[in-house]
Amino acid sequence: xRTKMLAAAVxxxxxxxxxxxxxxxxxxxxxxxQRQAAMTLQGKYLGPIGAMLKGTIPYxxxxxxxxxxFLENLARMPWDGFxxxxxxxxxxxxxxxxxxxxxxxxxxxxxxxxxxxLGAAARAKNEAGVKATFxxxxxxxxxxxxxxxxx
Numbered sequence: 001x002r003t004k005m006l007a008a009a010v011x012x013x014x015x016x017x018x019x020x021x022x023x024x025x026x027x028x029x030x031x032x033x034q035r036q037a038a039m040t041l042q043g044k045y046l047g048p049i050g051a052m053l054k055g056t057i058p059y060x061x062x063x064x065x066x067x068x069x070f071l072e073n074l075a076r077m078p079w080d081g082f083x084x085x086x087x088x089x090x091x092x093x094x095x096x097x098x099x100x101x102x103x104x105x106x107x108x109x110x111x112x113x114x115x116x117x118l119g120a121a122a123r124a125k126n127e128a129g130v131k132a133t134f135x136x137x138x139x140x141x142x143x144x145x146x147x148x149x150x151x
Contacts, residue, residue, distance in 0.1 A: 028086040035081030036091065038074050045071045046137065049122075053131055061125045068115070068122035068130070071137070075115040079108045097148040104148060111140040 026034075045067040052059045087098045097104045114136040121129030 028083070028089050031081035031083060031086050032089045032091050035078035038077040038081075042071055042074045042141075045074065046141070049118075049130070049134060050138070053134055059127060061122075061127065064127075064130055065122040065125065068119045072115040072119035075112050079105070092150040094148050094150055104144075107140070107144040107147065111137070111144065114140045 048057065049064055049067050049071075051057045052064060082093070082097060082104065084098055086093075087095065114133065117133040118130065118137050121133050
């Protein structure tokens with residue numbers, strides 16, 4: 001019985017390692033689709049917060065907290081999909097993103113930092129804090145898109 005359990009554990013560990021290895025070797029087109037999906041979802045969760053702050057829809061602190069938390073997590077996701085191997089794939093990424101990786105990474109880090117501030121304010125149900133930090137998120141998104149995304 002122990003031998004069977006040990007064999008099963010080894011098999012599961014080996015498959016887990018194979019899965020991680022396969023993930024690390026994702027095809028460039030898959031990486032592009034994944035990063036695009038993460039950014040699409042960022043817009044999905046950022047938009048309602050902006051609409052609430054503009055007064056277009058009623059402010060709901062619970063929805064803002066949920067959306068900001070999702071946004072905080074999503075802001076960390078797309079960046080591993082910007083590898084030199086993806087530079088030839090069809091996307092709206094400007095070539096400068098690959099030529100200026102240090103600046104591009106700094107822009108990504110800024111978004112991660114700004115969404116963390118927004119998330120913290122939103123989870124504290126601090127509407128004034130949400131208003132104060134939302135602009136930093138929007139600015140981080142916009143400046144990166146201006147510099148590294150085709151229109």
